[in-house]
Amino acid sequence: MSLLTTLARLEAVRSGRAQPLATVRHRHLAERPFVLVPLTAAGETGAPLAALLGCDRERPVLLTVPQPLDRDLRFAFLARLADELLPYLEGFGESVELIERTGKDPESGERTTEIRELCAEAPQLIVPNQGGIEWLGVLGRSMRFRRTAEDADPGPFPAPPRVPLLGRWLTHLAERAQVPGSSLLLPLTGVLARHWATGQSSLEDAHLGALLGWIAPPDGERGESAALRAENGRDAQGQLVCPPAGPATDPDFDRAVLGPAITRYDAARDAARVARDGAAAQGVDDADEAKDFNDLSGESADRALAAHVVAARAAEIDALLEAVLLPVWQQVWQGIDLLRTLPPGAHVAERWEGDRWSYTGHRDRLAAGEPPQPIRDDAVTAARKLAQREREQTRLDLQEALDDPLAMAEHRLAGQAFAGEVVSVEPAYDTSGRSPKPRPLVTVRTADRPHVEAGSELHRANGPSAQKAELAGVDEAAGLLTVRLLSGMGRKKEPEPRSVPEPGDQVCFTLFELSARQSAPLPEPEDTPWTHGGPPQ
Known part of the structure; x- marks a missing residue:
């Protein structure tokens, strides 16, 4: 809990x-x-x-x-x-409805449409x-x-x-x-x-009548008395x-x-x-x-x-x-x-x-x-189901945090995210390549205390998709965090409109990635060794 x-x-x-x-x-x-x-x-x-x-x-x-x-x-x-x-x-x-999916042929490597x-x-x-x-x-x-x-x-x-x-x-x-x-x-x-x-335990929440007694008690009655009567x-x-x-x-x-x-x-x-x-x-x-x-x-x-x-x-x-x-x-x-x-x-x-x-x-x-x-799954099928459920649980936690400020608040309390108001935005560029790339510095005032050090990777939760950043500086006394944006701003020298927050905007950054990683592929049942449920030799 x-x-x-x-x-x-x-x-x-x-x-x-x-x-x-x-x-x-x-x-x-x-x-x-x-x-x-x-x-x-x-x-x-x-x-x-x-x-x-x-x-x-x-x-x-x-x-x-x-x-x-x-x-x-x-x-x-x-x-x-x-x-x-x-x-x-x-x-x-x-x-x-008909869905068009593209992919590569495993043998020829050519692009196929299904x-x-x-x-x-x-x-x-x-x-x-x-x-x-x-x-x-x-x-x-x-x-x-x-x-x-x-x-x-x-x-x-x-x-x-x-x-x-x-x-x-x-x-x-x-x-x-x-x-x-x-x-x-x-x-x-x-x-x-x-x-x-x-106000009751998770076990007591399994009683539908008691649960509804807390959520929607009768007028003038407290939830515990409505749940007890139920x-x-x-x-x-x-x-x-x-x-x-x-x-x-x-x-x-x-x-x-x-x-x-x-x-x-x-x-x-x-x-x-x-x-x-x-x-x-x-x-x-x-x-x-x-x-x-x-x-x-x-x-x-x-x-x-x-x-x-x-x-x-x-x-x-x-x-x-x-x-x-x-x-x-x-x-x-x-x-x-x-x-x-x-x-x-x-x-x-x-x-x-x-x-x-x-x-x-x-x-x-x-x-x-x-x-x-079947009554029981073979080893490969069971492993695939387990991997899918683990992946979907991670995906669910991430999506709920992105959809709901209260879900994100749990990560903020745990020091895995922070939110606040943008104080200033300073243009900056990465000139190490052939052409300069925008790397603006965003200063955020926040009351959160994330468990993060300078140089740590961050991810913007309420910005463009998959916008990465890094922590550039911390001023604990003033409650200021300076973040350097690294992606999600387009391919031009100047960032795309609204890809960089402006002073007064509310922003949220997380220490964890905002998409679930794919697990390693499992072998086909016929290629699985007999020690793991495959066909015996």
Whole structure:
């Protein structure tokens, strides 16, 4: 935790309200995001219990599993989830734009031009917290290898054809969510905690209700009391007023409410099975079950009544689970509204373009008929993913610092940057070459204390792209730093307009480079030695 974040948390405790950590929004928000609030059965890793999902804030879709231990009901849940989610995920693959890329042929060295398709937009899934992303990853791993009736060897329990396809999409989204700065799959608590500092711990920030209690407490109430009520407040029946964001359920809800409801559902199914088996022994036609049991008599009436009781017990469980999920559904949309109050950062669109390339690449792999993602990556693939995530984390930190004065303030407090007002500009030139080059001296008055010595390399954060400089002199008593600009001023003898700051301008210089360095290329899998996962000799 940085010093600035610590100070913001202390201020939140003093004021009773969350303090901003950013002046802009550092994540992309789609115009039409898909919200998914999952719920899982306690003690069953990855066993779905319910989900509330959709793009329409007023009309969410509820999917439930009345008995999570029933394999058929779980597969039916996954099939319905695929029917709801896949049209959204696949709906962005048709509209594309053509991107022209140039490069060199590795063999001939000649310059080549390649035209590639890039999807104009990409889907965005939003879940309440990090637990939702982990659940989707587990769900995708369990689904993408399922055999279907269309396979040559479907096995004893074939899944609907679109279930493994959804598993591949969920696996891709969960892996992309591990890339810093990605916005294809967002945990809302993590995004809110990046933009606001509360007066509680980072662990407590994982509770969406408590986090929103600090950010937007009710009128006249302090954040700590609103968060405490969100975490521990219970109704007359002893149930949480604000259920957790999941995906796990509350133990008291399982013991007092959900468990007895599932027991009643199991008893109704057992009674229906007994009635059905008895009717089958007597040769009663199954078509009689479709009639109203009030118009039937004898065995047919018993079967119809038993089926009606099963449906009623399932509807009871649906109502219980919906009551638990609806508050979280409303909290997710409230959090989205809060994020929309912040303007997007200047580099957000650039990172979203990376997400669009990722989405387009996965779309193309599916269209080409490539196999599902492996259970474990080989050594080269794992190393490439790790290098990409490290590079993207560095890139994200740099871009956030350039987009947001509060993010840059953390570097200034750490002595890695300084900002101030230009006092004077003195023209100077480098005459060591054939033609003189401008090297103006800029004197800056600042209250910052950067860890820098004369001759150190600097980079101008709010000037032309990649403008380098060096520290020419320090006057600590007067708080003055003299900087010599080295680049970004054009090729002429006189600097380009606005490439050199003028007296009165506000400038910011960093001690670190403003672009992430590329890591060394890794060998292809077939060229990797067997000691690192390559093919054996």
